[in-house]
Amino acid sequence: MSGTVVIAGGGQAGLQTAASLRQNGFSGRIVLAGDEPGLPYQRPPLSKVYLTGQAGTDGIRLRGEDFFTDNAVELLRGERIVAIDRERRTVETASGTGIEYDDLVLALGSRNRELPVPGADLDSVAGLRTVADADLLREALGSVRRVVVVGGGFIGLEFAAAATDAGLSVTVVEALPRVMSRVVTERTSEFFTGVHRSLGVRVVLGAGVRRIVGENGAATGVELDDGSVVPADLVVVGIGVRPNVELAEEAGLAVDDGIVVDGSLRTSDPNIFAIGDCARFPSPHAGRPVRLESVQNAVDQARHVAAGLTGDAGAYDAVPWFWTDQGKVKLQIAGLTDGHDRTVVRGDQSEGKFSVFCYRGDELLGAESIGRATEHMAVRRILTAGAPLSPEQAADVDFDLKGYSKQVV
Structure with a gap:
């Protein structure tokens, strides 16, 4: 070797x-x-x-x-x-x-993908990818009052939560009809929209950005495709990579x-x-x-x-999993849920502790867990083992999901 x-x-x-x-x-x-x-x-x-x-x-x-x-x-x-x-x-x-x-x-x-609109190169328009980016934004948070976040994905919403916690006025602008729509179910999107709005974030959905408005080389607002302008001292762009x-x-x-x-x-x-x-x-x-x-x-x-x-590894087959912390709320995702045609909810959404199990027919594709770390780990074990979990079992709160996941590994 x-x-x-x-x-x-x-x-x-x-x-x-x-x-x-x-x-x-x-x-x-x-x-x-x-x-x-x-x-x-x-x-x-x-x-x-x-x-x-x-x-x-x-x-x-x-x-x-x-x-x-x-x-x-x-x-x-x-x-x-x-x-x-x-x-x-x-x-x-x-x-x-x-x-x-x-x-x-x-x-x-x-x-980071760049925002392809006029004014995107103005001062106080930034992305967040590197430690240098974070250093600039951390310094800016101490000197601005109004922040517009373009993009309602993981990074945009994580930044929105941090900026809100710092006492700033925050608006999230998302071009699609719901936040995190490329990666989570409608129920989870709606829950996180509610979380951010409860923190004081203004969430604008289905709105494209026409241009960044500025004066003296610095951004002063974001003009949306309906002609309205959202005032901003800082614009953070998080529209993917x-x-x-x-x-x-x-x-x-x-x-x-x-x-x-x-x-x-x-x-x-x-x-x-x-x-x-x-x-x-x-x-x-x-x-x-x-x-x-x-x-x-x-x-x-x-x-x-x-x-x-250094040997023989075979084919790569690890179960994908993801997470995001937005304020005090953690979302954990196990598996790839694209193409699901059925969802089953386990837990209480009103308490902010639930999981959304995603199925294609009767095949479990993955699950989104909020405040249910034990269920997240159980689903990862089940997916790794390739074991079945019926929608009825997932929905049954009396079914020992944790115990079953340990049996099948």
């Missing part, structure tokens, strides 16, 4: 690949090249405890300096890989350094809204892998190729590639 593994991308997926290689006994050279100047860090806290000042830089780091020294991992900070020579098996960094590899892992992540695929595309690798990989997470080049946000992989849980943006997927795929490079 020797040779050289180069990892392009210093986020959660890239770092986990390096750590798992060493844990699995890999004795060769590991080079980890990341775009950002500091140590690798967690992204989820940026829109939560880091933004509100409850955690600092040390609190979100994935590993300290000693990890890289102790494990002989060469960390190239702020050193982006800009080219791949597949024939020679070399990569070139932005500074012009060439590095040979035996295997290359692309953990390139994703970047794009996978970083350009490096792979320029190297001639297959790309289709993500870097295309097979079941072992190999690209069209057998010596190059892709993992995390940038990878489109065949999922047995979706029945089709998918690209997932989650910490779980990044970490599990990193471990899988490391296992494959």
Whole structure:
């Protein structure tokens, strides 16, 4: 287990690949090249405890300096890989350094989608993706009064909750008829809309943005497609992300809204892998190729590639799961629920503690759990085991879901 593994991308997926290689006994050279100047860090806290000042830089780091020294991992900070020579098996960094590899892992992540309207480049229009973004927004929260969040997805709503908690006036503008509509059921969308409105957030649904209004180079409001203007001292854009695929595309690798990989997470080049946000992989849980943006997927795929490079890992088949913390409310999702045609609710929505089980016919696809962490874990075990759970069992509060999930594993 020797040779050289180069990892392009210093986020959660890239770092986990390096750590798992060493844990699995890999004795060769590991080079980890990341775009950002500091140590690798967690992204989820940026829109939560880091933004509100409850955690600092040390609190979100994935590993300290000693990890890289102790494990002989060469960390190239702020050193982006800009080219791949597949024939020679070399990569070139932005500074012009060439590095040979035996295997290359692309953990390139994703970047925020830009709002394609006039005024989007004004000062006080920002996104939230990096620690540098979060630093700017944290400073801004202390000097503004009115915030407009464009986009009612996880990041937008997490930021809205943090800004509201800071005492600011917050408006969320979502182009679709409900918040988080691409990832959760209608019932869960409605519940979270109610949560935010109860906190004082104004939630505007089914409204597109025509332009950002500004004076003296700074944003002063958001004009909606009906001509109305929502005043704003700060506009935060959270309308999704794009996978970083350009490096792979320029190297001639297959790309289709993500870097295309097979079941072992190999690209069209057998010596190059892709993992995390940038990878489109065949999922047995979706029945089709998918690209997932989650910490779980990044970490599990990193471990899988490391296992494959140091042995035989088979096909990647981890059950997807996700979470979001919005204020004091946590949503946990197990499985991929696209294409469900039936839902079953377990628990009491009025108490903010319930789960929505999603089915296609009688097949359980996944569940959304709010304040029901035990049920979330049970569903993950059931999906991992491929065990049946009928809609009637899910709806029956007397059915021992936890006990059943432990029996089937």
